Amino acid sequence: MIAGPNAPVRFFVEGVDDFHAILHLLRRYNLSREETPQFPKFRLPRNENEHDHSQGKRAVLDAIETAVKANPNESVGFVLDADDDVQASWEAVAHRLVNVSVDAPAGISSHGFGGRSSEWGTRVGVWLMPDNQRPGELxxxxxxxxxxxxxxxxxxxxxxxxxxxxxxxxxxxxxxxxxxxxxxxxxxxxxxxxxxxxxSGYLRHDSDAAVRFVVWFRRLLAPDPQSTD
Known part of the structure; x- marks a missing residue:
């Protein structure tokens, strides 16, 4: 089975800034709750008053396995900062994906990751800010x-x-x-x-970086995001 057409994406982000930035970017592409039944239900797996950046990332990492198990045949997405080491950040994600029967490659594609749990049927998407390739953050x-x-x-x-x-x-x-x-x-x-x-248009929703992110997100809405290229 796959998720029904009206099943929302459970979307996990590090903090409030990530939430609002991604929310408004998706809205600029008419991806809203009114027009897109699968529009994400965001999750902030940390206290919104907590300003420890690393705690936000840790909380998203810790949410991966539970989210995959709790949303069988639906979709979950995770956006984390790569911080100083892209490969180390990806390996931390991949370790948790493997634990819930999601095949994870040795490195993340520049297009982000899309896969499916063979045990729970959950579709999984991962994006490492800024572009899955460079160190950095939101x-x-x-x-x-x-x-x-x-x-x-x-x-x-x-x-x-x-x-x-x-x-x-x-x-x-x-x-x-x-x-x-x-x-x-x-x-x-x-x-x-x-x-x-x-x-307001100060930050361009149609820049190359924004387009790549939205393409990744739309794959997460699609019936089968196995391909990331």
């Missing part, structure tokens, strides 16, 4: 949604780097986040959150 993905010719974004990166020499204390791994927030602070409506920035 903000690295969102930076790809900025127009490549946007001079203000280039200046935001220069200004952010310059702030380091003046005592700014954000770690190297959070540079993209600092740049993105700086750039958003300079828009007509300053400081809009990620989801609203997508809705």
């Amino acid at each position: 903000e690295d993905f969102l930076e790809e949604l900025v127009d490549g010719d946007d001079e203000l974004h280039l200046y935001a990166r220069e200004a952010t780097q310059g702030a380091r020499s003046r005592g700014a204390e954000f770690p190297d791994g959070k540079t993209s986040k600092a740049v993105l927030h700086t750039w958003l602070a300079w828009q007509e409506n300053p400081g809009r959150p990620y989801g609203t920035a997508i809705e």
Whole structure:
């Protein structure tokens, strides 16, 4: 059996920023609860007031096996940050997939992962932010949604780097986040959150990065997402 046409995707993300960014990106493609019965039911498997980034990722990893077992013949999706090591992040996911009878390759495709549990029939999709190939996180993905010719974004990166020499204390791994927030602070409506920035068109829903993500998501809605290429 496969999931019925009206079965929603159970979609697990690390935190509130991921939730709103992905939600508004999908809406720009008319993937909404009103128009798409399978529109995801998001899950935030951590306290939304908890700001420990690694705890959010750990919670998503820990949710994989339970979600696959709890949603037989339906679809579940997991979006996690690759952080500093794409391969290590994928191996952490793959280990849990194998435990619930999902064949997982040695490495994740640039198109994301799609597979099915041979025991429970659950369709499973995995995306490692930003693009399944590079180290990084949500903000690295969102930076790809900025127009490549946007001079203000280039200046935001220069200004952010310059702030380091003046005592700014954000770690190297959070540079993209600092740049993105700086750039958003300079828009007509300053400081809009990620989801609203997508809705307002500051972040382009039709960029190559956004299109690749939406193609992966649509495969998760399809009857058989076994192929990831």
